[in-house]
Amino acid sequence: xxxxxxxxxxxxxxxxxxxxxxxxxxxxxxxxxxxxxxxxxxxxxxxxxxxxxxxxxxxxxxxxxxxxxxxxxxxxxxxxxxxxxxxxxxxxxxxxxxxxxxxxxxxxxxxxxxxxxxxxxxxxxxxxxxxxxxxxxxxxxxxxxxxxxxxxxxxxxxxxxxxxxxxxxxxxxxxxxxxxxxxxxxxxxxxxxxxxxxxxxxxxxxxxxxxxxxxxxxxxxxxxxxxxxxxxxxxxxxxxxxxxxxxxxxxxxxxxxxxxxxxxxxxx
Numbered sequence: 001x002x003x004x005x006x007x008x009x010x011x012x013x014x015x016x017x018x019x020x021x022x023x024x025x026x027x028x029x030x031x032x033x034x035x036x037x038x039x040x041x042x043x044x045x046x047x048x049x050x051x052x053x054x055x056x057x058x059x060x061x062x063x064x065x066x067x068x069x070x071x072x073x074x075x076x077x078x079x080x081x082x083x084x085x086x087x088x089x090x091x092x093x094x095x096x097x098x099x100x101x102x103x104x105x106x107x108x109x110x111x112x113x114x115x116x117x118x119x120x121x122x123x124x125x126x127x128x129x130x131x132x133x134x135x136x137x138x139x140x141x142x143x144x145x146x147x148x149x150x151x152x153x154x155x156x157x158x159x160x161x162x163x164x165x166x167x168x169x170x171x172x173x174x175x176x177x178x179x180x181x182x183x184x185x186x187x188x189x190x191x192x193x194x195x196x197x198x199x200x201x202x203x204x205x206x207x208x209x210x211x212x213x214x215x216x217x218x219x220x221x222x223x224x225x226x227x228x229x230x231x232x233x234x235x236x237x238x239x240x241x242x243x244x245x246x247x248x249x250x251x252x253x254x255x256x257x258x259x260x261x262x263x264x265x266x267x268x
Contacts, residue, residue: 031081098115111153179224191222213225226244240268243264
């Protein structure tokens with residue numbers, strides 16, 4: 001009996017120690033459509049140690065639990081819950097992200113990519129979920145990294161000196177629309193094909209914020225939106241407002257602007 005009690009005590013202590021191993025910090029992340037939630041427990045702080053990840057669906061059903069060798073500062077969860085993109089590095093007073101590690105939702109490791117970035121200048125998934133794109137902000141330069149979500153491997157990558165402010169993938173993922181801001185009041189929109197070749201570009205001069213907003217499934221139609229802060233006297237506050245939409249379409253003779261719509265709509 002004494003031996004049995006001793007064994008049970010040891011098992012209890014081991015279980016408690018294991019449970020406490022990832023209690024240094026806890027963070028939670030969700031997919032963009034809120035269909036999946038990811039809880040991350042950390043064994044250390046500021047990027048040190050390992051991490052334990054627990055993925056659940058919107059009803060709280062646990063789908064997977066696994067450990068990652070590098071602790072993530074943040075995690076992007078795909079809308080179908082099948083891919084997890086872990087941004088790892090060190091953080092404290094400043095954040096320095098050194099790698100992007102790609103996992104299946106089940107916990108299987110797929111690929112790792114060196115980043116050395118300060119933060120993201122945009123993220124996007126294709127409509128069919130087959131392609132993931134990241135805009136990496138390095139401080140004085142920016143990189144667009146496009147991955148195949150099935151394998152986690154690179155489709156193409158390009159570095160820029162212009163400040164990248166947003167990106168959008170077409171529904172099929174074959175084309176990518178990006179917006180750069182070389183200087184205040186000046187923007188440049190560009191489209192890249194599936195190999196990273198720039199196939200179209202246009203300057204858009206506006207003091208408003210410009211972003212890539214809509215890209216059709218076939219990559220032939222897209223929209224650029226102008227946004228800004230508008231002061232409203234009724235509540236004496238500034239409101240984020242959608243001000244203008246630019247509509248474009250690919251034609252046999254190139255890209256043509258098919259219309260501009262003036263707006264004054266609040267958005268969140």
